[in-house]
Structure formats: C-alpha cells, structure tokens
Amino acid sequence: xxxxxxxxxxxxxxxxxxxxxxxxxxxxxxxxxxxxxxxxxxxxxxxxxxxxxxxxxxxxxxxxxxxxxxxxxxxx
Amino acid sequence: xxxxxxxxxxxxxxxxxxxxxxxxxxxxxxxxxxxxxxxxxxxxxxxxxxxxxxxxxxxxxxxxxxxxxxxxxxxxxxxxxxxxxxxxxxxxxxxxxxxxxxxxxxxxxxxxxxxxxxxxxxxxxxxxxxxxxxxxxxxxxxxxxxxxxxxxxxxxxxxxxxxxxxxxxxxxxxxxx
Numbered sequence: 612x613x614x615x616x617x618x619x620x621x622x623x624x625x626x627x628x629x630x631x632x633x634x635x636x637x638x639x640x641x642x643x644x645x646x647x648x649x650x651x652x653x654x655x656x657x658x659x660x661x662x663x664x665x666x667x668x669x670x671x672x673x674x675x676x677x678x679x680x681x682x683x684x685x686x687x
Numbered sequence: 688x689x690x691x692x693x694x695x696x697x698x699x700x701x702x703x704x705x706x707x708x709x710x711x712x713x714x715x716x717x718x719x720x721x722x723x724x725x726x727x728x729x730x731x732x733x734x735x736x737x738x739x740x741x742x743x744x745x746x747x748x749x750x751x752x753x754x755x756x757x758x759x760x761x762x763x764x765x766x767x768x769x770x771x772x773x774x775x776x777x778x779x780x781x782x783x784x785x786x787x788x789x790x791x792x793x794x795x796x797x798x799x800x801x802x803x804x805x806x807x808x809x810x811x812x813x814x815x816x817x818x819x820x821x822x823x824x825x826x827x828x829x830x831x832x833x834x835x836x837x838x839x840x841x842x843x844x845x846x847x848x849x850x851x852x853x854x855x856x857x858x859x860x861x862x863x864x
Contacts, residue, residue, distance in 0.1 A: 614842070617703045621694045621851065622710035631704060639704055646734065646839030661758060 614639060660684065690719060690852040698847040702727045705837040706849045713796045713830055715853030720790040722775070722836060724847035729777030729840020731815045735788055736769040738835040739801060739825040743768035751821030756814040764823075769837075773807035773819025777840050784810035785847065795831040800824055 614631040631639065667681035677685070693715075696706050711718070726733035739747075749764035749771050764771050775786025788807035795801060807819040825831075836849055 615701070615703050616705040616707065617696055617698065618707045618709055619694045619696045620710050621708055621712060624694065626696060628699070628703065635704075642839060643728075643841060646729075649839075650730070650734075657755060657758060657760070660760075664758075 690854050691715070693718075693851045693853050695848060695850045698724075698843045698845055700845050702842045702844050702847075704842040705835055706843065706847075707833060707835040708849075708851050709833045711795075711832050711834065711851070712853065713832075715796075716794065716856040717854040718792040718795050718831065718834075719852040719854060720788075720792070720834065720836075721850040721852070722772075722788040722790075722848070723785045724775045724788070724836075724838070724849070725780070725785045725844040726775060726777045726838050726840030727842045727844050729838065731777050731779050731811055731813070732774035732786075732809045732817050733777040733838040733840025735772040735775050735786070735807065735836065735838050736767075737772055737790060737803075737805075738769040738837070739827070739831055740829060740833050741835065742825075742827060745826050747823060747825055749821055749823040751819060753817055753819040753821075756816050770803065770805075770823040770825070771821075772805050773821065774809045774817035775807065775838065776809045776811060778844075780809065780811040780816075781813070784812070786810055792831060797830070798828050800826050800828060801831055 614636055615628045616631060617628050619626045663681050663684050667677055667685060670677050694708055746766055746768060747770045752761040753773060772788050775788060776784045786807060786809040790803055790805040792801060792803045802824050804822045809817045
C-alpha cells in the first residue's frame with residue numbers, strides 16, 4: 612500500500628491525500644528507525660530509574676547506605 | 688472564549704503518514720488543535736509531533752513532564768526540528784482506543800516567537816499508558832500559516848481525526864483592540 616499524507620487547505624476547504632515522494636519515504640523510514648532507537652533508550656532509562664527506586668526503598672527500610680544515584684533520585 | 692472550527696480532517700482506510708493544515712486564516716487571535724489519533728505502529732504508544740510552516744531549519748524548544756503508568760519524568764527537547772507533543776495510542780494498545788491531544792498556540796499571527804502549551808493522553812487498558820503536559824516554542828517570528836502533525840509509529844490509523852479551531856479575543860468572539 613502506498614504511503615500517503617493528507618493536506619487540508621483551510622482557505623478552500625479542499626482535502627487532498629497525496630502519495631509520498633521517494634525522498635519523503637526515505638525520510639519517513641529514517642525517522643522511524645531513529646524513533647525505535649530513541650524509544651529503546653527511553654525504556655532503558657525508565658528501567659534504570661525504576662530499579663534504583665526499588666533498591667533505594669529496600670536499603671532505606673534495612674538502614675543500609677544508599678549509592679549516590681539512589682540518593683540523588685530521592686532528594687534530587 | 689469563543690472558538691470557531693476552521694477545518695478538520697479524518698484519516699481514511701489504509702492510514703496516512705501525516706495530517707497537515709495549510710493556508711490557515713490569519714483572522715484569529717489564537718489557534719487550538721484537538722487531535723484524536725491512533726498509530727499504525729509504535730508498540731503501545733507512539734510519539735506525536737507538530738511542525739510549523741513546514742520549517743525544519745531551526746530547533747524547536749520543548750519542556751514536558753509526563754507519567755508512564757509506572758513512573759513520572761520530565762524532559763527537555765532542544766534538538767528536534769518539531770515539537771514533541773507526547774504519546775498517543777499505538778498498534779498494540781487496546782483495540783479501537785485513540786489517544787487525545789490538545790495544543791494551544793496563542794498569538795499565532797504575531798511577530799514574536801511562537802509559543803504553545805499542550806497536553807495529551809494515550810489510551811490503553813494496561814499500565815503502559817502516557818499522560819503528558821508541556822510547553823514549547825517555535826523560534827521564528829513569522830506568522831503560523833501551516834501545521835503538520837505526524838508520529839513516529841508508522842503513521843495515523845484510520846479514523847484518526849484532527850480539528851483546528853480559531854479563537855478571537857473579546858467576549859463572544861467580538862474583536863477588541
């Protein structure tokens with residue numbers, strides 16, 4: 612199926628669905644690839660912070676020393 | 688506050704990579720975009736972007752805080768050539784769910800840099816759903832004449848919609864000086 616974009620002209624009210632050019636398709640695919648990388652990085656950071664929270668919580672309850680990262684997470 | 692619908696668009700069968708409003712009338716004070724969309728991909732959530740005047744020559748500035756369903760975060764965008772509006776529902780979200788996004792663009796015809804505020808939620812009957820709130824700046828002094836919405840999940844699914852409204856300053860839409 613062809614990739615398309617929708618364009619609405621607010622002045623005329625005309626809506627067009629236009630097929631992407633080869634250049635636009637290349638950009639679209641590059642953006643999607645970069646997005647996958649960005650999302651993986653975001654998820655990794657979210658997982659890291661969640662693990663720090665769990666660890667910090669357990670150490671606080673047990674009266675153990677926090678790491679610098681765990682302390683920073685709590686008090687900023 | 689009085690809002691007038693300027694234009695709307697609904698994605699048809701097969702989906703579309705973007706929705707663009709062009710030739711936006713310069714007769715209002717502020718613009719409001721209301722988007723109800725689902726991505727063709729993107730996993731549970733896809734990122735929604737907004738581009739002004741087809742201008743990718745500058746870095747837009749964005750500042751957001753958001754919840755993921757598990758944690759809360761804040762973030763700053765300074766190296767994107769569009770504004771990151773948050774997340775909307777992706778292909779693995781609960782079937783037939785759509786994310787909701789609202790964007791306010793005040794003084795869009797003025798000669799100052801263009802600012803905006805936005806909020807969004809993805810919809811997913813699972814813990815992995817985003818709530819997003821932020822503000823941004825398009826660092827150009829030119830009037831806003833076009834707006835392009837797109838996502839990073841492979842485009843908008845059928846039935847995704849976007850509505851563009853104009854707001855006039857003054858009671859009941861009357862123009863005041």
